[in-house]
Amino acid sequence: MSTALLPFEEDTQLETIPHNLDAEQAFLGSLLYDNEVFHRVADWLKPEHFYDPVHARIYDTATDLIGKGSLADAVVLKTHFDRDDGLREIGGATYLAILIESAADSAASPEYARIIYELALRRELIRVGNELVNSASTDQERKSRELIQTIEQQLYNLAEEGSAQRGFVGFKQALAEAIETAAAAYERDGGLSGISSGLKSLDEKLGGLHPSDLIILAGRPSMGKTALATNIAFDVAKNYEFEIQPDGTKKTTNGGVVGFYSLEMSAEQLATRLIADYTGIPGYMIRQGTIDATQYEEIRDAVLEIQSLPLYIDDTGGLPISALAARARRLKRTHGLDLIVVDYLQLVTSSKGGEGRVQEISDVTQNLKALAKELNVPVIALSQLSRQVEQREDKKPQLSDLRESGSIEQDADVVMFVYREAYYKEREKPREDTPEYLAWEEEFRRIEKLAEVIIGKQRHGAIGTAKVAFDGARTKFSDIDTRFEDSAH
Template sequence: MSENQERNQDFINEVEVNVLSAMIQSPKACESALTLLKDQDFTVKNNQVIFQTIVELFKNNKGIDVTTISDTLVKKNFLARIGGIDYLSYLIQNYISDANVKEHINILVERTTKRQLGQALKKIEDDLQGDKKITDILIDAEAEIVQVSSERNSEELLPISESIDDVVEKIEQLQKSNQNLTGITSGINNLDNLTSGFQSGDFIILAARPSMGKTALALNFALNAANSLKQKDEAVLIFSLEMPKDQLITRMISCQGNFDAHKLRSKFKFTQDDWRRISNTAEQLKQKTIIIDDSPGLRILELQTKLRKLVREYDIKLVIIDYLQLLTGSTSSESRQQEVSNISRSLKISARELNIPIICLSQLSRLVERREEKRPLMSDLRESGAIEQDADLIMFLYRDDYYKEKNGEDSTKETQENHVAEIIISKHRNGPTGKVETVFIPKWGKFENYQNS
């Protein structure tokens, strides 16, 4: 170790000692440190063990002083390893005040971040020497950097007196506004009446059995949201893990232009008028900023990385993910349920952090099919676990005509009643639950407002 490195290490040791001594002597300093610091912030093993002991005492609601720390260390046979009671006494003697404890905490956090960045850069360098594709290296590199930057949340906690004026101003602006919605429109009036639109920062689940039309409904949400946007840089983002981009665009042309989707996908002979309508619809869609990522097998960390990048480039107003169970976790998990729970929590955090509504499609358990009552329940969410807890809004799509067709009943008559679809809101953190009726037109893949007779 060079002389310069030795001086640097001595400085870090001194900072660690100052923080620990303040934690032992000052409850206020202790709370500040526990909020911001982790084990890895202490590079000296003795100091790391003492910090872990303080954390343990705090969690167990016990007093923090030399006696309780030494007693805990004795029970674990660690006291001698950290230098005995003499080292703890040295920490106490070193304490002067906690006036500079925040600065010392920030030094430790900054040092850890630099170490983590160094490790990330080393991994990137190793990848560059290997056979990995450059596109994969770029994705992984950005993910590594994002992981480091998102490790900390050191936002200062403030009393509500600092925020309450902003909230009152928003309420006042809403009352003065001619707009009925505070969020992004779904395009379905009765749904918007219940939700006031898809709200910024909300994590939203849309779930249904296969072939019920959940992708079609999500595309309707995307199109209706895009049609409502006013500014050129405002955009809707779709992550499609199930369906390639060209199929989604075909569906959008069908829905936007009221074309028979089957004819668009088959070798049907179009008239000049048909081609004119297709061309006009395509031009309409070109005017809207809808971004589609159809990468299959996307990892949650890759999705978050791409999302953050696009948020920097566009004013993203709505994100749709099709669908949750096709995402894979960033790290290995004990079970698939645990992996889905981690993915759900990550999406919830992204919605809050980026202040964007994220609609994530989800599968339902096959148990629905074994019941006489086919309308979904929250317990039907596949690998539900944390999904119920994390979601701000849970919507289920149910169509009675789907089951009539399966049972061989006639549901082909082109009447509104034969194509009623129900959007069942089973959880709404900030508003009422209930059922919304809409009309599904299968050949267009379109959901329209239900007209009460």
């Protein structure tokens, strides 16, 4: 196959690349004349959207000054650009005066800003298109599906941020983002910087579920890890609140939109659990149909109340990590997305499956972490524990109990374990006609509804244990009633 560039790429001359210097001048002139213009476009117009590098520097400097509460006019900017070679080449202070003369009316300035933004997107689209043409023509090593995934990711970033490549971020911008996080924690009830899990004891340990974090939730089979993940997802969706931004987009102010990948359990089974959680009617009774008329009415009312919750379930079995990421991007683009839950990690497949199980899991966890950062949402991925925990006298799980633990522990920001002592105690049940039975029964009843969420790793905080209550009939975790906790001790 020929590796020559396609004709349209060779002919893409600088003068034909979409840009409008008149619009850039008119907007900047308006901005220097009236700094209030900035507040109408600051959320979406960035320096990198300007075609002319000098215009980008002027806008960046004005942004910095206005952000500090200072005036940004031609006189003030002149002192900042006295030694700027780029500005001196096009006229120096005289050019700033020309911008003022070219100023658009303040009311029309946002329209010029939109022209600048639109043309910047078109330039990025051309760049992404050229990259796709080059890669498809010359890169014989990469599979077509990998190319599609790469380009789709760039197009998603372009749709969300207005730039397909983030690149280096200035320390000033990083500080601004850190302050935004701190401000959100300060303003939110309970001081959470992340999304509430719905469990106060867990939120106190984690500070909520943080954007861009990969959270591993692990446990032995039947320990309740799916139940806990479902409880968290349901609570987040149930508390979803948003406000409309000036550009018409939605900004989540509480709770969030949840994408739940249920790779083991069907969507119908998951929905039954949620109904049991909401109504308090045991799930086994709903499945077996052993409910009375009153309970049926409760279930019907519950369905009407929760059917519009922003909880989206994908129950495709054996889902490849590339497809999982693509569907998450699509969900965020179409409905919004604030939390991803994957149940469970070992059921996600990877293109590196032929290189061994450890390598495949490593690839999955690396991609889940990358997805959390790309979409800026927390990702909760459930994981199995190895059987070695069963051989120890102390059955509380440790990081080394994670299956294929090296990569999981390395890539995760948080590793949590679900542990219920009653799970093991129940298996020690003696015969009812023995003297040991009464002592066993008393001890079992004391711990039957107690559970622990053990935080084995936390990149941003301390490790520790959150004690919670567990209702097996409803498969529901909740905060412990202090009166119940006191009586349990």
